[in-house]
Amino acid sequence: MGALKYMLRLVSQNLGPVSLALHQAANLYTKSYTNVNHDMRTNGEFYLLDKLARFDVKTIFDVGANKGEYTNACLTKFLKARVHAFEIVPETHAKFISNVRSDRVIINNFGLADRSGTIEINYNPKKDGLSSLIEGTDINKGHWTTRRVEIRCGDEYCRANDIKSIDFLKMDVEGAENLVLLGFFEMLRGNKVSIIQFEFGMINIYSKFLLIDFWKILEGHGFRLGPVMPKGVDFMGYNPRNENFQGPPNYVAVHSSRPDLIDAVRLK
Template sequence: MKQHIYAYLMQKAQSMHSPIGSLLRRVAGIVESAKRRACYDMELNGEAWLIHQLAGLNIGCVFDVGAHDGAWTHLCKQTLPDASLFLFEPLPHLNAKLLARFGKEKKVHVSDFGLSDVGGIEQFFSVSERPTRSSLVRMNNQGDVDSMRVRFETGDEFCRNAHIERIDFLKIDTEGAENRVLAGFEQMLRAEKIHMIQFEYGQVNIETHFLLKDFYGMLVPLGFKIGKLEPNGVRFASYSYDQEDFLGPNYIAIHQSREDVARKVAAPSKYHRDYSQGNDAEFTS
């Protein structure tokens, strides 16, 4: 509906040679520009909203893969006080900050390595000016980049060693290595032991060649429904080519076993069939 209104206003703006028409064109330009900016502010892009929606929904185990400075974990700790939180951050200076911030918290566990599809030592690119952009993937526009060797484990290996039987919420913010992190959880995913996933999708996927279509292809056959996280909810939808806009920032995948979570976080008036109908359940957008 909003798209039809926007298109109508654009049409009118182009046909009106008057101050009103000029104003409409300026407004349309601002709207279009805003649509093409990915917002990474948790309070504005739906991330904080999502965490608050999970309160009271039996979220007992949360993974923060790419924990950075711990802001996301801090909000989870405040909102989901009964949850055990597992943080993964391979950059030494960021890991030190996490330990200083959460080291005395009994329910927060900080690991000084990353998660990937294989265990061992790998080359990691640290962006000094913007450490949150550090990644296994090197982008052409990252600026000054330091290369270092850091340790990784697979998610399956970590869960075996830590005796973790299920993950209620797996948040992945690894600047383009999200698909590799997911691949490292292959056994947990196939055993239906991961119930909810938040992953980033954006311009870095141009570099990795792992498209939104590939996330759908990986997760939907395993019983997940996927939607874009918006400020007021998750816009669940079947995959379509026009979603490949590389704008991001976050998508949510929820397993069919957690219908309670899906209903709670779905964007208004969009979730219209439940998971009891199987993988053919549709979502409108």
């Protein structure tokens, strides 16, 4: 093994064509192995919905609803569910309305955060799905502008709409997931949310909200967490080695009071 490591080191550090080819192949393998994949059809997100379809899912929150692909998938999988969708960017909100036609959807033209009011969001007309409340990022290149948009607190929204519990809370808000979670403090404290899905990636470098912070908050509220893989959720304890911003883009937390849900979506 020592000789093999020595030979690999020599090849990898000579920076020649063989070294480059091996690096590219290893990088591709690593991304596939760790499920660095944003295609919901193959990265496990739609598989997760399939596994949950046999349960009585009635209330879904799609926070960061974008153009409506995820909401439409939920409508197909959960025939009795009502989806509360939130799309904060006016232009993207208009696309959602064009793509989603159902009386089981309540579409809101504001976002959810830790307070109610207005805020500036970074918006790119060519990549509107990457719009973010997080400032100072240079991850996604392009021409960015700002929009003054409305935000509301999740707990306030639930009180105003007489929502007693949330079966599935999906968050895809480009680094502002922690703000959304803080806005649901009362719902989380009261064990009123069964499943939470959130994104994690390089933008969390700028939001300064890491996996350890997700684990602390959600485990503190009785959830079990793990990354979404193509064939289920790999529930695990916190591991600092996963703070590499290059792992699976989606994580799921299921409340420990629902062992039936945990078993249904667990990676087997």
